[in-house]
Amino acid sequence: MTAFRKTFSSGGHASRSACRQTRQYSAPVDGSIPAAKQKYVPTTGTYPKGFLVSGTHVGVKASNTRFPDLALLTSERPASAAAVFTQNIFQAAPVTISRNILQKRSGEGIRSVIINSGCANAVTGKGGLEDATSMAASLDGLLPDSSSPDRTLVMSTGVIGQRLPIKKILQAVPKAVSNLENTHDSWLTTARSICTTDTFPKLLSMTFTLPSSPTIIYSIAGMTKGAGMIHPNMATLLGILCTDAPIPASTLRPLLTHAVERSFNAISIDGSTSTNDTLAVLANGAAGGQPVTSPASEDGRAMQKLLTDFTQQLSQLVVRDGEGATKFVRVKVINSPSFADTKLIASSIARDPLVKTALYGKDANWGRILCAIGYTQGLSSSKTVVPARTSVSFVPTDGSEPLKLVINGEPEAVDEMRAAQLLAEEDLEILVDLGGGGDGTGKEEASYWFCDFSHEYVTINGDYRT
Amino acid sequence: MTAFRKTFSSGGHASRSACRQTRQYSAPVDGSIPAAKQKYVPTTGTYPKGFLVSGTHVGVKASNTRFPDLALLTSERPASAAAVFTQNIFQAAPVTISRNILQKRSGEGIRSVIINSGCANAVTGKGGLEDATSMAASLDGLLPDSSSPDRTLVMSTGVIGQRLPIKKILQAVPKAVSNLENTHDSWLTTARSICTTDTFPKLLSMTFTLPSSPTIIYSIAGMTKGAGMIHPNMATLLGILCTDAPIPASTLRPLLTHAVERSFNAISIDGSTSTNDTLAVLANGAAGGQPVTSPASEDGRAMQKLLTDFTQQLSQLVVRDGEGATKFVRVKVINSPSFADTKLIASSIARDPLVKTALYGKDANWGRILCAIGYTQGLSSSKTVVPARTSVSFVPTDGSEPLKLVINGEPEAVDEMRAAQLLAEEDLEILVDLGGGGDGTGKEEASYWFCDFSHEYVTINGDYRT
Numbered sequence: 001m002t003a004f005r006k007t008f009s010s011g012g013h014a015s016r017s018a019c020r021q022t023r024q025y026s027a028p029v030d031g032s033i034p035a036a037k038q039k040y041v042p043t044t045g046t047y048p049k050g051f052l053v054s055g056t057h058v059g060v061k062a063s064n065t066r067f068p069d070l071a072l073l074t075s076e077r078p079a080s081a082a083a084v085f086t087q088n089i090f091q092a093a094p095v096t097i098s099r100n101i102l103q104k105r106s107g108e109g110i111r112s113v114i115i116n117s118g119c120a121n122a123v124t125g126k127g128g129l130e131d132a133t134s135m136a137a138s139l140d141g142l143l144p145d146s147s148s149p150d151r152t153l154v155m156s157t158g159v160i161g162q163r164l165p166i167k168k169i170l171q172a173v174p175k176a177v178s179n180l181e182n183t184h185d186s187w188l189t190t191a192r193s194i195c196t197t198d199t200f201p202k203l204l205s206m207t208f209t210l211p212s213s214p215t216i217i218y219s220i221a222g223m224t225k226g227a228g229m230i231h232p233n234m235a236t237l238l239g240i241l242c243t244d245a246p247i248p249a250s251t252l253r254p255l256l257t258h259a260v261e262r263s264f265n266a267i268s269i270d271g272s273t274s275t276n277d278t279l280a281v282l283a284n285g286a287a288g289g290q291p292v293t294s295p296a297s298e299d300g301r302a303m304q305k306l307l308t309d310f311t312q313q314l315s316q317l318v319v320r321d322g323e324g325a326t327k328f329v330r331v332k333v334i335n336s337p338s339f340a341d342t343k344l345i346a347s348s349i350a351r352d353p354l355v356k357t358a359l360y361g362k363d364a365n366w367g368r369i370l371c372a373i374g375y376t377q378g379l380s381s382s383k384t385v386v387p388a389r390t391s392v393s394f395v396p397t398d399g400s401e402p403l404k405l406v407i408n409g410e411p412e413a414v415d416e417m418r419a420a421q422l423l424a425e426e427d428l429e430i431l432v433d434l435g436g437g438g439d440g441t442g443k444e445e446a447s448y449w450f451c452d453f454s455h456e457y458v459t460i461n462g463d464y465r466t
Numbered sequence: 467m468t469a470f471r472k473t474f475s476s477g478g479h480a481s482r483s484a485c486r487q488t489r490q491y492s493a494p495v496d497g498s499i500p501a502a503k504q505k506y507v508p509t510t511g512t513y514p515k516g517f518l519v520s521g522t523h524v525g526v527k528a529s530n531t532r533f534p535d536l537a538l539l540t541s542e543r544p545a546s547a548a549a550v551f552t553q554n555i556f557q558a559a560p561v562t563i564s565r566n567i568l569q570k571r572s573g574e575g576i577r578s579v580i581i582n583s584g585c586a587n588a589v590t591g592k593g594g595l596e597d598a599t600s601m602a603a604s605l606d607g608l609l610p611d612s613s614s615p616d617r618t619l620v621m622s623t624g625v626i627g628q629r630l631p632i633k634k635i636l637q638a639v640p641k642a643v644s645n646l647e648n649t650h651d652s653w654l655t656t657a658r659s660i661c662t663t664d665t666f667p668k669l670l671s672m673t674f675t676l677p678s679s680p681t682i683i684y685s686i687a688g689m690t691k692g693a694g695m696i697h698p699n700m701a702t703l704l705g706i707l708c709t710d711a712p713i714p715a716s717t718l719r720p721l722l723t724h725a726v727e728r729s730f731n732a733i734s735i736d737g738s739t740s741t742n743d744t745l746a747v748l749a750n751g752a753a754g755g756q757p758v759t760s761p762a763s764e765d766g767r768a769m770q771k772l773l774t775d776f777t778q779q780l781s782q783l784v785v786r787d788g789e790g791a792t793k794f795v796r797v798k799v800i801n802s803p804s805f806a807d808t809k810l811i812a813s814s815i816a817r818d819p820l821v822k823t824a825l826y827g828k829d830a831n832w833g834r835i836l837c838a839i840g841y842t843q844g845l846s847s848s849k850t851v852v853p854a855r856t857s858v859s860f861v862p863t864d865g866s867e868p869l870k871l872v873i874n875g876e877p878e879a880v881d882e883m884r885a886a887q888l889l890a891e892e893d894l895e896i897l898v899d900l901g902g903g904g905d906g907t908g909k910e911e912a913s914y915w916f917c918d919f920s921h922e923y924v925t926i927n928g929d930y931r932t
Contacts, residue, residue: 086841087841088837088840088841089839089840089841089842089848089851089853090836090837090839090840091840120833122833122837123836123853123872123875123877124877125875125877126876159831159833160831160833160834160836160837161833161836161872161877162833162877229820229834229837231841270820271817271818271819272818272819272820272834272837272838272841273837273840273841274837275833275836275837275840351737352737352738353736353737353738353819353919353923353927354694354695354736354738354927357923357924357927357928358927358928360928361927361928362928363928365625366627367586367588367589367625367626367627367628367741368626368695368738370556370588370589370626370627370741371556371588371626371695371738371739371740371741372738373555373556374554374555374556374557374741375552375553375554375555375738376555377843377844378843378844382555385555387555387556387589406589406627409589410591411589411591411627453819453924454924455921455924455925457819457823457924458823458826458919458920458921458923458924459921461819461823461827462823462824462826
C-alpha cells in the first residue's frame, strides 16, 4: 500500500472529528479542497510503468477560466483494455464510440484515453458522435504509430444536451500531449481535470505481486469522479484504472465485471443513472511476468480479489464526495436467498429519500429502513423478505456494540441516547439480516455505499447549469 | 359540481399569483392553513346521503394537545365496499385487518371506517394486530346492530415502528360516535383528522347522475391525506371515498382498480411507497335507483369515467401539498407501445431527484428528463424508447405555445427566456412523445403528477419523529 493508504487509515479519524464543525460540502469556487476532504487526497503514489498522463485547461465551460478540464492517459506500449458502460438508453456519444472501438479491436492494442469535463456530449445527435470520433482521432494522430486508427477511448462528463466546443478541444490536444508525464503531480492534475461538482480529485494507487512471479512489483492506479447523478448501472460516471501487469482483454473483462458488481455498481448518491457512465481498465504488461490467461488461474484469482478491493476503495471515494453529503453509510444485507435480490434491497434503502433525510437529521427513524426494504421493486421471489425473519441494526464503525432496532420483525425498545451517539458520527453501517429468507437457509450478502440527502444537495442541483 | 369546484377552477389563478411570494410550504404549528393553500379547501359541499362522519381529538402523538386525530365514517345502512392496499411487504397491521374484513364479507355489509393519525401501527408485530382489531371492534360494538362483527375497516397513518396508545383511542371512540354528523364542517374536520404533515385537509365532493335514472341526483365525496412517503403502489397513503349510488362490491372493485391506476397510482412526492397505503370506497345506495351490476353496463361505464376523474382530482390534492413542494408538475408520456411501460417512464421522471431539484431551481435542465427516461427500470421491451424517435416539450398550463426541447432525439436551441417564464409558474406539464416506439405505431399514453424537491422537504424529513 502507498503512503496515501496510511494517511487514509491512521490520520483520518483525528482530523475528521476536528473538522466536522467547519466542513464545507460544496466545491469552493477558488478550486481549493475543503479541509475535511484533504485526507482523501494522496500526497504520493506508486504508478504503473509505461503510462503517461496529463491534465490541461481548455475551458469547455466558458465560465472555467483556469482549472484543467481535458485529461489524457496513454500507454507507451499497446495495452489490453476492458470497459463497462451505462445501461441508460440515452447513452452519450463517447459511450457509443468507445464501445465500438473496443469491439473493433477485441480490447487489444489500445493506447490511450481522452476525457473532457464540463460537457457530457450526451443527447447531442449525429453531431455529437462526430465530435467524440474526432476527439479520439486527434489523439490517435499524435501517437507514435499515428497511422493505426481506433486506439483511443473517449469519455465526457458534464451537462447533458449541449454540444462540445470541439474546436477548442482539438486545438488543445497537442499541448495536452506535450504535458504527458508519469509523476504524482501529473496523476493528481489528471484526476482533477475529470471532476465536475467534486470537491477533491479521486485518485488511488498501490503495488502488488502475483503468485506466479513473486519478485515482480506490479502497480495499479485508478481515478474516478462524482459527485451527482450517481447510481451506476454497470459502471460509474467515469473511471479509469491502469496496471502494468500483463492481463489480456479476455481475462480483463470478467475480472472487471465481477469487481464492478461489488463496487461501482454498489454505490448511490441520488439514484440517478447517468448517460455517460464508463469505467475502463488498461493493462500494458510493462512490468513483465507471465500473462494472466484466465480468471480461474491462481494469478487470476489473486488479481480478482485485488481488483475488487481496489475498485471498492475507489468507488467509495465517490460516496465520500457525494453532492452535499454529510454522512458515509454502508448498508449490508446478509442471510438472503439471492445475491441479486440482496443488491436490490440494499439499493432500495440507499435510494430512499426519507432514509437519507433522516440520516442527515441524525434521526434513528428505522421504520423508513423497513419501509424501503418492503417496497423493493423487482425481487425474484416473494420469499426473499419475510417480515417475521427480518432484523435491522446500526453497527458503529469504531467496533463498539451494535444497536439492535428490529429483531425478527418485532421492534426493540431503542436506546435513543445511544442512537444519537451513533448518528453523530460521519460513518455508519446499517445491517439488515434477512434470517435466510422464506426457508431460513439463505446465506448470500451484498453491500451498498451511499450518503445522505442534505439542504446542500438541493442547492447544488437547483442551479447546476449556470 | 359543488361550490368548491368553481372556486378551484375560476378563483384559483388570481390568488395563486398574488400569494406566491408569501407562500409557506410547511404546516404552521398553530394548525392554520397557509394563505396559498386555502383555495384548495372547499367552503361548502354536497355529501352523499346516509353517511355520518366525525373528527375527534385523542392525542395519539403526545405533543398533539388539540388537533383532531381520530376519524370515523359510518353508513346508516350496510354498504358495499372495495379497497386497494399497499404492495409494501411490511404492510401495517390495519392493512392486514382491513383486507381480512373485506375478504370475510366479500365487500358487502360494511358499515364504517375508523382512522387515526399520529402513529402508523406499522412494524409493530402481534401487538399491533391486536390493537388494529380492537380499534375496529370498538366501533362495531357501538353501531346499531352491535352483535354483527367485522363491519368496520381500520386505517392508521404516522410514524412507523411505534405502538398505538390504544387505551386512549378506545376511550375516545364513544365520544367520536356521539360527534357523528353529515354537515360540511364535520366532513372538513374528519378530513383534517387524518392529516400528518399536510398543510390543508383534502376533501372533494360532487353530484352526478347515471344514465338509467337521470332524475336521481347522486353524490360522491372523498378525502385523502399526504404529504410524504408518497409513491403509491396500488393505493395511496390513505383515502376514503363514499357515494350514495347503489354499486355492489363486485362492480366497485374493478371500477376502483381502473380509477386508481390512473390517479393515486400515478402520483409521487418522494418515490417512497408507504407501509399503510389504503384507499377504500363505500357505496350505500341510499339515494335509490338501479344497482350498477357491471362495469361494462351503460351505468358502469359512466361511473368508471366519473370515478376516474374524481380520484384524479383527489389524488392531485396530495401532490399540491407535497412536503416542501413549490411546483405541481404533470408528466404526460404519449405514443408509446405499452401502457405499463409508459407509466414506468413517467414514474422514473417523477422520482428523479435531479429533475425535481432542477424544477425547484427553475432550471430548464431537460437533459435530466432524458436521462431519467433512459434509465427507467423494468421496461417490457428495449423497443419502447428509441432515442431517435423521442421528443420532449414543456407545455404551459395557460394554453400558450409549447416549448420544444428535443425533437426526435436532437436537441433544439432552447429559448431560455421563454423557459424561465414557464418555470416561474407553479404549474407545468412535461410532454414526452415516444413517437410510437420501435415500429412507430404505439398510441398508449399515461400521466404522472409530481412535485419538486426543495430545501423545505429536507428540513421536514430530517426531523420528523420529534
